[in-house]
Amino acid sequence: MKISLFNIANFRVDGGAMFGVVPKVLWSRVCSSDENNLIVLTLRSLIVEIDGHLILVDTGWGDKQDEKFFRHVHLHDGEGLITGLQKRGYKAEDVTDVFLTHLHADHCGGAVKLNRNGNGYELVFPNAVYHVSRSQWEWAVKNNLREADSFLEENILPVEQSGRLNLVDEEGELFPGFFVRMCYGHTPGLMIPAIQYNGKTLIYTGDLIPTMAHIPLIWNMSYDIESLKTIDEKERLLSEALEKDYILVFQHDEKVECCTLEMTPKGIRAKDKFGFSDIF
Numbered sequence: 001m002k003i004s005l006f007n008i009a010n011f012r013v014d015g016g017a018m019f020g021v022v023p024k025v026l027w028s029r030v031c032s033s034d035e036n037n038l039i040v041l042t043l044r045s046l047i048v049e050i051d052g053h054l055i056l057v058d059t060g061w062g063d064k065q066d067e068k069f070f071r072h073v074h075l076h077d078g079e080g081l082i083t084g085l086q087k088r089g090y091k092a093e094d095v096t097d098v099f100l101t102h103l104h105a106d107h108c109g110g111a112v113k114l115n116r117n118g119n120g121y122e123l124v125f126p127n128a129v130y131h132v133s134r135s136q137w138e139w140a141v142k143n144n145l146r147e148a149d150s151f152l153e154e155n156i157l158p159v160e161q162s163g164r165l166n167l168v169d170e171e172g173e174l175f176p177g178f179f180v181r182m183c184y185g186h187t188p189g190l191m192i193p194a195i196q197y198n199g200k201t202l203i204y205t206g207d208l209i210p211t212m213a214h215i216p217l218i219w220n221m222s223y224d225i226e227s228l229k230t231i232d233e234k235e236r237l238l239s240e241a242l243e244k245d246y247i248l249v250f251q252h253d254e255k256v257e258c259c260t261l262e263m264t265p266k267g268i269r270a271k272d273k274f275g276f277s278d279i280f
């Protein structure tokens with residue numbers, strides 16, 4: 001197995017929305033915001049080579065929407081999706097599996113692009129199977145008012161039309177050493193990968209624990225559909241991770257890529273913080 005992590009791009013989002021009921025006087029101690037209350041998030045993706053598969057976990061925002069859309073997103077820095085892959089020796093055609101944790105636009109937008117004529121869409125990874133959980137797929141195509149801004153037709157329907165969609169029904173081992181954990185609080189069927197590598201287990205926490213600041217059980221995003229489920233899912237994951245010494249890998253934390261955990265009087269918190277390349 002070979003595994004790497006890279007940041008597709010940074011973007012900005014409302015700090016209040018990222019921390020839900022937590023007052024700004026508290027979250028501003030651990031996360032800085034600009035004059036519009038926006039904070040910076042990364043879009044880190046994993047690339048995993050196992051057993052003849054080249055798996056890409058999440059694809060960032062992509063570039064299909066108009067200038068107004070991206071003005072709100074404030075994309076900046078990062079390596080870019082295709083450039084990030086290239087820097088590690090891979091082409092888009094090499095990717096055999098695109099694993100989408102869920103279908104919110106910042107996680108799956110990069111999987112689909114405008115075609116050459118600009119009148120339709122095509123897959124960015126033409127040879128890949130696209131893995132999405134069945135519950136997330138059914139939820140997203142049904143859509144709902146609350147997540148309407150996050151589930152964009154142009155990100156989702158071309159994947160189905162391509163015939164390359166694989167709906168994942170259950171938790172378990174999807175590839176050798178690559179396990180899936182299903183969560184329902186952020187959005188139904190959010191898939192969290194747990195990867196066993198060199199005797200270590202890496203948890204790509206995705207939108208369940210987007211940054212290190214979201215480790216405390218009630219520090220959750222307003223975007224979550226069911227906060228009580230998120231709290232329960234975090235509690236179970238964090239207890240197991242503490243007990244078994246898992247490494248958390250953050251998709252959205254601007255400053256911290258990875259951490260281990262320890263028990264404190266306030267509950268489970270980060271222990272050692274380190275870069276992804278320091279794991280190996």
Ligand SMILES: [Zn+2]
Binds near residue numbers: 102104186207
């Ligand atoms: Zn999300």
